[in-house]
Amino acid sequence: MNIVVLVGSLRKESYNMQLAKTMQERYKEKMNLEIADIRSLPHFDQDEENNPPQSVKEFKEAVSNADGVVIITPEYNWSIPGVLKNALDWASRVDKVFIGKPVMALGATMGMLGTVRAQMHLREILDAPGIQARILPPGGNEVLIGFAHQKFDEQSGQLVDEGTLNFLDSKVEAFIDFVKSQN
Numbered sequence: 240m241n242i243v244v245l246v247g248s249l250r251k252e253s254y255n256m257q258l259a260k261t262m263q264e265r266y267k268e269k270m271n272l273e274i275a276d277i278r279s280l281p282h283f284d285q286d287e288e289n290n291p292p293q294s295v296k297e298f299k300e301a302v303s304n305a306d307g308v309v310i311i312t313p314e315y316n317w318s319i320p321g322v323l324k325n326a327l328d329w330a331s332r333v334d335k336v337f338i339g340k341p342v343m344a345l346g347a348t349m350g351m352l353g354t355v356r357a358q359m360h361l362r363e364i365l366d367a368p369g370i371q372a373r374i375l376p377p378g379g380n381e382v383l384i385g386f387a388h389q390k391f392d393e394q395s396g397q398l399v400d401e402g403t404l405n406f407l408d409s410k411v412e413a414f415i416d417f418v419k420s421q422n
């Protein structure tokens with residue numbers, strides 16, 4: 240199973256990027272998680288959407304070829320970061336590579352609410368006509384990691400909190416079943 244991962248933080252020691260890397264290693268027998276380079280995407284420009292820069296072409300192709308997409312987002316001012324919205328805007332135009340794509344959303348923050356507001360925005364965006372992703376249904380499947388600084392190991396950067404890892408295992412299983420049922 241080939242899954243593209245979008246991470247909404249560009250910070251070197253990002254908890255959300257560390258979560259992506261933890262998942263890459265922990266679930267490598269079950270799926271191949273490829274982290275997309277959304278940093279190199281230029282700002283969306285509608286004048287360029289029909290013949291976009293190479294980085295955009297490659298990003299859209301990766302999403303198009305994937306069995307599903309995992310989106311891991313911090314919360315910036317109660318929403319998703321601009322770099323992630325920018326990637327979704329490119330993906331929403333011309334060939335609309337997200338239509339019907341199974342998506343799992345996760346997020347980590349040092350705050351208490353675990354990116355819930357950002358993820359609510361994200362779900363609205365993923366429902367837009369140019370995107371129309373198939374989002375893992377929310378009932379119990381939201382992965383909201385609050386107090387991230389207490390759950391990741393400072394040295395290795397890995398997610399080490401047992402309770403969170405157990406919860407994540409069950410949600411990843413749900414996503415794998417969801418992807419199989421959609422493809």
Ligand SMILES: Cc1cc2nc3c(=O)[nH]c(=O)nc-3n(C[C@H](O)[C@H](O)[C@H](O)COP(=O)(O)O)c2cc1C
Nearest residue numbers: 248250253254255256313314315316317348349350
């Ligand atoms: C511009 C900005 C806005 C932020 N807004 C929120 C917010 O609305 N809610 C929240 O829980 N955390 C907020 N934070 C704190 C981030 O959740 C925290 O910095 C987190 O570590 C970012 O994710 P990262 O570690 O993957 O970079 C904000 C941080 C920044 C830099």
